[in-house]
Amino acid sequence: MSTPPQRPAPAPIPTDQLHFAMPPVHDSVADERRHRKERLAAALRIFGRFGYEDGVSGHITARDPEFEDCYWVNPFGMPFRHITVGDLVLANGDGQVVEGRHHVNQAAFTVHAEVHRARPDLVAVAHCHSTYGRALSALGELIEPITQESCAFYEDHALLDEYTGVSVDSGEGKRIAVALGSYKALVLRNHGLLTVADSVDAAAWWFIALERCCQVQLAARAAGRPVLIDRRQAVATRDQTGGDLVAWINYQSLWQDITRSEPGLLA
Secondary structure (H helix, E strand, O other): OOOOOOOOOOOOOOHHHOOOOOOOOOOOHHHHHHHHHHHHHHHHHHHHHOOOOEOOEOEEEEEOOOOOOEEEEOOOOOOHHHOOHHHOEEEEOOOOEEEOOOOOOHHHHHHHHHHHHHOOOOOEEEEEOOHHHHHHHHHOOOOOOOOOOHHHHOOOEEEEOOOOOOOOOHHHHHHHHHHHOOOOEEEEOOOEEEEEEOOHHHHHHHHHHHHHHHHHHHHHHHHOOOOOOOHHHHHHHHHHHOOHHHHHHHHHHHHHHHHHHOHHHHO
């Protein structure tokens, strides 16, 4: 009995014919503004899904691509899960609404505005009173290099080791901006977490990742004594996984999920 001829293995598809999402290049300021607003509304809904909202606390801001001292932000008192692109508010650096139908949280906006002013390289700032972020902040600690994911923040986040109450003036915002420095994240003692990036997607991803790192660190410590990754490996891992482009890429599955399941957010 003869053996049937084997079919040749299929030829690999050239990599330039495979889709791989990368940050878009915009043809106009209007296109870039619309893009940032869509990403901002989506990130807020994702934060709502993840339970980061706590009353009227919590904000994500996105710098306007044309008016660089103006920032798009979620409306005061509106549930994250209900926000649409059309609900977003544009406020100037003094917290005055210049476009939109709603108020902004002046206390929170003051912090965001000062961080944006201190870091012109940033597009977005995220700050919420998430559960595990607040728990770790109450210990006044930084994230330790105990997992691959936590290494993304190794020597790239800081602790504001004081609590001065609700942020209501520019002085407090400036203190936060100084404590953040050139890092991508800040633990605000007895308060919560703040993350920044060169896109809404990356800032949102860093917040989600940092919150998860807080959860893992607290769980590991409750179970025993975590084993630290040595500095050489932690730095190497951070260099591989800690850039804003990597954060943007990681975030895309969340973007696809929220926009496919809740397309009304883009209205």
